[in-house]
Amino acid sequence: MKNKIIKITILSAFTLGVMSSCDRELDQVSYTQIPLDQAMTTQANFTQAINGAYTAIKGSGYFSTDTGNQIIVPDLLTDNLIYNPQGRSSNFTAYNWTLSANNGSVTGLFTQAYFVISRANMPLKYINNLPAGSFRTNIEAHARAVRAAAHFDLVRAYCKIPTQSADANASLGIPYITEFNPLENSKVRDLTVAQVYDNIISDLTFAVNNITDAPTDKSKFSKAAIYGLLSRVYLYKGDYTNAVAAGNSSIALSPSVGTIGNFTNIWASNSTDGVLLKILNSTQENVTVGVAYQQGATATGGSIRSEYVVPKSLYTLYSATDIRRTAYIRTAAYQGVQRNHVIKWAFNTGGGTPLNVVEPKYLRTAEVYLNVAESAFKLGNETLANTLLNTLKAQRYSAYVPVTLTGTALWNEIMLQRRLELAFENDRFYTFKRQGLTMQRTGEGPNVDGGGVASLVQTILPSDTRWQWPIPQSTINITPTFQQNPGY
Structure with a gap:
């Protein structure tokens, strides 16, 4: 994994018109390219570096191509999708829970997310080249927000989620990379899950307090988006008080869940x-x-x-x-x-x-409403949970009449609306995982009437080690000390 990161990171330097050697023995200076430490002095180059970090989020392993795409993998692992025998059998190993370290076709998220992190860390390495002021602070805020988001995508997929089990917080985390160093290719898993979450929250807290870009540019993090992501992180952490606080801050800045008239668009x-x-x-x-x-x-x-x-x-x-x-x-x-x-x-x-x-x-206000509703329910604030649910449902159902639910009925409605709203949107697998639930398929086939051949795999218990995806064997081959997840 690290060798791949090094190569792509160096390529990212060329997008700025710069070059950095990745060979300690051949330390040469190009006659046609500018070294990174000299190039990273202008606002234009720092802006381009940040744009490159955002662009990397749609790379292979995140959202591009068919195999390993995060748009579909977390849904096909669950009861939201069923295999179509008329298709090409792409992603079938993931659908059938045939997860292994040698099976790179399940997902390339591990490599791609660390590539995103590398791109985010690059402008941070040279941030002191900029004079103190709002531009510098804003660049740092964007870089740390992207870095935190990518680390969160990694830790929830490859590690236990704090609310998943009693031992999750103390279990094996992932490396939290805070330095851009393409010459260094050895990382160890020396953090617990709890420590990784602390680092994510620290980066996001800095970002939300310092980001200044206009909220109308939805292609980059805004305060509303960072608060929204914090609501997700705190929900996974089981810190429901802060999930509500962060979510409410996001909603106050960007309250629309997408009106029913605009939703299809x-x-x-x-x-x-x-x-x-x-x-x-x-x-x-x-x-x-x-x-x-x-x-x-x-x-x-x-x-x-x-x-x-x-x-x-x-x-x-x-x-x-x-x-x-x-x-x-x-x-x-x-x-x-x-x-x-x-x-x-x-x-x-x-x-x-x-x-x-x-x-x-990557993130919508509707999810924030659901994050806050779930957290509010956990805190016993059913009034807030009902208010948020009714606001969301008024923009999803024509002629909707608000209702007030309590207890189990309210909880079931929160879970139903989460499933309906975020279906095919990188959520269902993580809802099962963070709540420590059994994944149970229905036994139906792919036809509209439920007929056809059912899934081979019907049940995955909460204790199954495959809830934590395998670290790619290519990473362990490069860094033998990098610990594989249990069960692989």
């Missing part, structure tokens, strides 16, 4: 109503985010060939008055067989981009 156009952070994509970049789900969908119809489809049990949870049903799912035939296809990431009519070239939504 959030996915089928460039609307950012209710979006806190998106990852830019364009025809020039042509990153096919949605190809992990299907091929063939268009804004007006089309014969859809899906890799994975929506099981009947989930589809029927979306009522006829729920805007999410048509925004997320389309029932269509392929080779004469009717199935419920995911079109959430299929097309962008507003941008005129090719099929599946869309902008990933």
Whole structure:
């Protein structure tokens, strides 16, 4: 993993018109390129470096291509998706829970997230080249926010989540990388999960207190987005008081969950109503985010060939008055067989981009509402939980009439709305994992009536070591002291 990071990091230097040698024995100076320490003195180069860190978030292992795409992997591991025998069998090893250190096809998140971290750390290494002031502070805030987000994506996937089990906080964490050093390629897992979370929160706290960019630019972190991410981190940590506080701060700055009139356009156009952070994509970049789900969908119809489809049990949870049903799912035939296809990431009519070239939504205000509602319930504040749920549901169901729920009924509704709202959006696996639940599939097949061949794997117990993904063997080959997760 580290060798890959080194190579890509050096390539990132060329995007700034600079070069840094990665060979201690051949310390030469280029006649045509400027060393990093000299180049990283202008505001333009620091801005470009930050843009490069954000751009890396859509790389392979995060949101690009089909195999290992985080848009789909956390859902196909659970009961939100079922394998379509008419597809190409992409991601089948993950769907079938055949996770191993040697199976790089499950996900490349480990390598890509550390690449993002490397890009975020690069401007921090040279931050003292800038004069003190708002620009310098803002650059540091962006870099630390991106660094924290990538570390969080890693720690929740490859380590235990604090609320998952009693031993989680003291269990094995991941390296928290705070320095840009492409010559150094040995890292050890010397932090606990609790210590990793402390580092994430420290970076995000600095960022939210110092970031100054306009909140209208949804392609970068704003105060609202950082507070929103903090609500997610605190929820996973089990610190429900701070989850509520951070979430409320985010909601105060960006209250719209995406109005019912705009909701379809959030996915089928460039609307950012209710979006806190998106990852830019364009025809020039042509990153096919949605190809992990299907091929063939268009804004007006089309014969859809899906890799994975929506099981009947989930589809029927979306009522006829729920805007999410048509925004997320389309029932269509392929080779004469009717199935419920995911079109959430299929097309962008507003941008005129090719099929599946869309902008990933990294964080939305609707999730923040759900984070706060869940945390408020845990704290016994059912009034706040009901208020947030009713606000969200008023923008999802036509002619919605608010209700007041209590106890188990309220908790079940929070969980239902989380599933419906964040389906196919990198959440379902982590909800099971952080709550220490058994993942139980229904035994149904992929057809619209529930018929067809059921999944081979139906049940994953909370004690299963595969809830923590394997560290890639390539990382351990490079750094033999890097400890593998138990069970692999």
